[in-house]
Amino acid sequence: MTAPATRRVARPAVPVVRVGPLAWRVLGVVGLLLAWEALARLNAGSYVLAGPVAVAIHGVEHAGLLGRALRATLVNAAWGFLWGNLAAIGLAAVILLVPRLERLLVALALLVFCLPLVATGPILRVAYGPGDGPQIVLAALAVYYTTLLALLVGLRAVPRSWLDLVESYGRGAGAQLLHVRAMAALPYLAAGLQIAAPAAILGAMVGEFTGAERGLGVLTIRATRALDVDATWTIALLAAGMAMAAYWAFGALLRRVASDPPALLLAPPGPALRRGRRRGAAGAAVMILVALALWQGGMDALGLNSYFAKRPGDVLTFLVTGPEAASHRATLLAAYAETLAYTLPGYLAGLALGAGLACAITLAPGLAAVAMPVAVALRSVPIVTTAPLLVLALGRGSVGTITIVAVMIFFPTLVACLQGLRQAPGDVIDIFASYATGRWRTLVLARVPAMLPAFFAAARMGVPAAILAVTTAEWLATGRGIGSLMALTASTSDYNMLWSAITLVALTAALAHTLVARIERAVLRVYGPEQLAR
Amino acid sequence: MAPDGPPSATGRAVSCTDLVKVFDASGDPVQAVGPLDATFAAGHTTALVGPSGCGKSSLLRMIAGLERPSAGTIRIGAETPRDLTRRAALAMAFQDAALLPWRSVRSNVALGLSLARQPPDAARIERLIGLVGLAGFNDRRPAELSGGMRQRAAIARCLVSAPELLLLDEPFGAVDELTRRRLNRDLPALWQGTTAILVTHSVVEAAMLADRVLVLSPRPATIMAEIDIPLPRPRDEDDAALRDRIAAIAAALRDSGPDRVLAAQ
Incomplete structure (x- = not known):
């Protein structure tokens, strides 16, 4: 008989107030609310924090307005979610049936994912007019890439013998997809949808920022401009709550589909490792050409007005060959430098803090029980919904922007690194334990190497996330950098500058992503060669 | 016969x-x-x-x-x-049985017919499951079976299409x-x-x-x-x-x- 079990049986002679886990949770929530209210009261008049009472009052007073806005946002998010995921499924099917296209299609998908929503939003607004189109398109753009990556991992996470089985009956790739891969990928699809659900809400809200008629995004803009702290907090909490609810709902679906949900790293490090540098460069050149051709051809095919839908040639004239190209470049690069100065520290701080806290939690496992649920919950909250709060709290200077970027990166990194740290093989940990190796050395020698693949996956996915965070913050709040430049040029119809900025940002994101992937490969070649095998 | x-x-x-x-x-x-x-x-x-x-x-x-x-x-x-x-x-049996985990025993055996483009034949499937000694386990998933039972099911799947x-x-x-x-x-x-x-x-x-x-x-x-x-x-x-x-x-x-x-x- 083990000790805890005996103790539990032996004790009831003494009457003890039994506090169950549910009661603890309730107490925790009540305590948190009290602390929040107290903090709000202490800071009253500083226009930073609205307490739970104020939020509740605002919520009740404006229930009708908030309800209508919420419904509008959710409907658009749902449509975007549907279209984005259908696009991802279609792309994944094409890649599976024509594997040669994989590198090109995944790279293009990444490039499109890296387009700053802040700029594509206003352009879509011009193209669509005042309707719901931009919100839906942006929601779709925000979800399709992660779902595509999840599907690509899932469709391949199939034992060789299952595929051999189908092949041994003389059946081809189609039958493998139908009988084996589609079902095997379901848990991965569900995991991808879970990540996509909050992202769709985020995309819809950014779409609403661009001048929609209703929705939570519209209310956010209004409240931020009016410095209405109660409204800002209420809307942010409502949006965050919706995102969390969507995340949990799809989590429940995931648990129904898979008894053992896959630990989804997203962004597999890709094949093509044995290629020489020259072929890599050739591949990149082909990709850029295809992207330019799609840009030009797509706009021509859709017959988009060249007043707002600038072609590659327009951007070239504007930035390089035109009469005032030098001054255009100067304006653009100044804003760009400012943005980089916010983004890099935030990005690196987010990564370092996420990985660091994950390690700390592993050293003191008691911490995990507290930190993990909070981290998982907060990871699901799209940062855009909380950006106005951070700006309220930290001001419109560099600290606020850097913090927003760092927070955006921090939570996914923390969750991924905790998953990674747990991947350390039990046997190895046991061997370390059998030599009475200290926790610190075990962490450094066994767990951190096991964490690296997850860390780098987070670092790569963090690139577009950081750009989204910084441009949104600059646009909504700080009025500096390239995000603000894009907002300004969108409102003054300076579409040449806008498209130049989009090109620069997308290229930067793709390059940064490639750079991180390079570092990742160099590191994983030493610490995790099995991750590169596929 | x-x-x-x-x-x-x-x-x-x-x-x-x-x-x-x-x-x-x-x-x-x-x-x-x-x-x-x-x-x-x-x-x-x-x-x-x-x-x-x-x-x-x-x-x-x-x-x-x-x-x-x-x-x-x-x-x-x-x-x-x-x-x-x-x-x-032809039909092949693999070391890991290669049963699809989301299909029941019956459905896994039926897969042997459908992959071979043969019409479904419930009676034949039942009979083979019985022959390999899995009668009564038709509706179980592979995860609910022992290793030996999984191999029996895989053999039934091989034989159901009457391979040469x-x-x-x-x-x-x-x-x-x-x-x-x-x-x-x-x-x-x-x-x-x-x-x-x-x-x-x-x-x-x-x-x-x-x-x-x-x-x-x-x-x-x-x-x-x-x-x-x-x-x-x-x-x-x-x-x-x-x-x-x-x-x-x-x-x-x-x-x-x-x-x-x-x-x-």
Whole structure:
């Protein structure tokens, strides 16, 4: 008989107030609310924090307005979610049936994912007019890439013998997809949808920022401009709550589909490792050409007005060959430098803090029980919904922007690194334990190497996330950098500058992503060669 | 054929001529098989025994049409492996059973029919599940079955399409010793009359299941010895005549490469 079990049986002679886990949770929530209210009261008049009472009052007073806005946002998010995921499924099917296209299609998908929503939003607004189109398109753009990556991992996470089985009956790739891969990928699809659900809400809200008629995004803009702290907090909490609810709902679906949900790293490090540098460069050149051709051809095919839908040639004239190209470049690069100065520290701080806290939690496992649920919950909250709060709290200077970027990166990194740290093989940990190796050395020698693949996956996915965070913050709040430049040029119809900025940002994101992937490969070649095998 | 007898009684002879397989994935070519000549008699079970990594699985995969030979030919009757797979006339059992976890036993067996483009036949599926001793487990998922039961279901899936050629790649390699003994005793009767080729590294299993045993050399695989096992079935592992055959196979294996014997057992 083990000790805890005996103790539990032996004790009831003494009457003890039994506090169950549910009661603890309730107490925790009540305590948190009290602390929040107290903090709000202490800071009253500083226009930073609205307490739970104020939020509740605002919520009740404006229930009708908030309800209508919420419904509008959710409907658009749902449509975007549907279209984005259908696009991802279609792309994944094409890649599976024509594997040669994989590198090109995944790279293009990444490039499109890296387009700053802040700029594509206003352009879509011009193209669509005042309707719901931009919100839906942006929601779709925000979800399709992660779902595509999840599907690509899932469709391949199939034992060789299952595929051999189908092949041994003389059946081809189609039958493998139908009988084996589609079902095997379901848990991965569900995991991808879970990540996509909050992202769709985020995309819809950014779409609403661009001048929609209703929705939570519209209310956010209004409240931020009016410095209405109660409204800002209420809307942010409502949006965050919706995102969390969507995340949990799809989590429940995931648990129904898979008894053992896959630990989804997203962004597999890709094949093509044995290629020489020259072929890599050739591949990149082909990709850029295809992207330019799609840009030009797509706009021509859709017959988009060249007043707002600038072609590659327009951007070239504007930035390089035109009469005032030098001054255009100067304006653009100044804003760009400012943005980089916010983004890099935030990005690196987010990564370092996420990985660091994950390690700390592993050293003191008691911490995990507290930190993990909070981290998982907060990871699901799209940062855009909380950006106005951070700006309220930290001001419109560099600290606020850097913090927003760092927070955006921090939570996914923390969750991924905790998953990674747990991947350390039990046997190895046991061997370390059998030599009475200290926790610190075990962490450094066994767990951190096991964490690296997850860390780098987070670092790569963090690139577009950081750009989204910084441009949104600059646009909504700080009025500096390239995000603000894009907002300004969108409102003054300076579409040449806008498209130049989009090109620069997308290229930067793709390059940064490639750079991180390079570092990742160099590191994983030493610490995790099995991750590169596929 | 008795009404409860094995569902298939037609087999084809298999012949390999000058067969060579070279793997060249990493720019460092490795010759896995050959040059190898072998014939597998129609309607008989032949076991391929050899040290680990000797290329016996590659040989089986070439016969299954899953790998292309680098040189030489394989004929099954007058056909190539691809011809046979195109007609869905062969079936293969894998070491890990390869049951799809989201399908029930019945549905996994039914997959053998549907992959072979044969019409669904509920009565036949039921009968095969009964024959492999899984009656009453029709609706269970693979995760609810023991390792031995999973292999029984996989064998039922192989046999349901009445293949002309049955390929077994260490099908009982991952089950425990007692279960393995029982499977070796019960299952061969089900494919009697079908040409079957079995890959194994267990000398005992080869002697229990096969009419003839081919002993392969270390890589690249060539045939070192042929040992006939003309014993009636069901066989008993403790039977003196079988023990004698087992010793003969083990001796041939030992001669094939002294430093590989440990790996082979």
